[in-house]
Amino acid sequence: MKVTALDIQQKEFARSFRGLAAEEVRTFLDQVGAQLEELARENIELREELKRREERIDALTSREKLLQETLVTAQRLSDEVKAQARKEAENIVAEAELRGEILLQQANERLAEVLGDITEMKRQRALFATQLRQAADAQLQLLEAIDAEPASLDKVTRLPRAAGAAD
Numbered sequence: 133m134k135v136t137a138l139d140i141q142q143k144e145f146a147r148s149f150r151g152l153a154a155e156e157v158r159t160f161l162d163q164v165g166a167q168l169e170e171l172a173r174e175n176i177e178l179r180e181e182l183k184r185r186e187e188r189i190d191a192l193t194s195r196e197k198l199l200q201e202t203l204v205t206a207q208r209l210s211d212e213v214k215a216q217a218r219k220e221a222e223n224i225v226a227e228a229e230l231r232g233e234i235l236l237q238q239a240n241e242r243l244a245e246v247l248g249d250i251t252e253m254k255r256q257r258a259l260f261a262t263q264l265r266q267a268a269d270a271q272l273q274l275l276e277a278i279d280a281e282p283a284s285l286d287k288v289t290r291l292p293r294a295a296g297a298a299d
Contacts, residue, residue: 137169
C-alpha cells in the first residue's frame with residue numbers, strides 16, 4: 133500500500149495509558165507529511181522535467197538521424213557529381229582531341245593544296261618565262277629582220293630601177 137502525505141496527516145492512533153505524547157506524534161506526523169508532500173511535488177516536477185528532456189532527446193536523436201541521413205545523401209550526391217564531372221571532362225577532352233585531329237587533317241589537306249598550287253604556279257611561271265623568251269626572241273629576230281630589210285629593200289628597189297632605166 134502506498135502512503136501519501138494526506139494519509140500521514142490524517143492517521144489516528146489508538147490511545148493507550150502509557151502511550152506516546154499525542155501532541156508530539158501529531159507535530160512529527162505533520163512535519164513528515166509536509167515533507168512527503170513536498171517530495172511528491174518535487175518528484176512529479178522531476179518526472180515532468182524528465183519527460184520533457186526525454187522528448188527533447190528523442191527530437192534531437194531524430195534530428196541527428198535525419199542529419200546523418202542528409203550527410204550520407206549529400207556525400208553520395210557529391211560522389212555522383214564528381215563522377216559525372218570526371219566523365220564529362222573526359223568526354224570534352226576526347227571531343228577536343230577529335231576536333232584537333234580533324235583540324236590537323238584539314239590543315240594538312242589545305243597545306244597539300246597550297247603546295248600543289250605553288251607547284252602549279254611555278255610550272256606556269258616557267259612556261260610563261262619560256263613563252264616570253266620565245267616571244268622576245270621572235271621580236272628580236274623581227275627587229276633584226278627589219279634592220280636587215282632596208283638593205284635588201286634597196287637591193288630589190290635598185291634592181292627594178294635598173295631594169296626600168298634600161299627600158
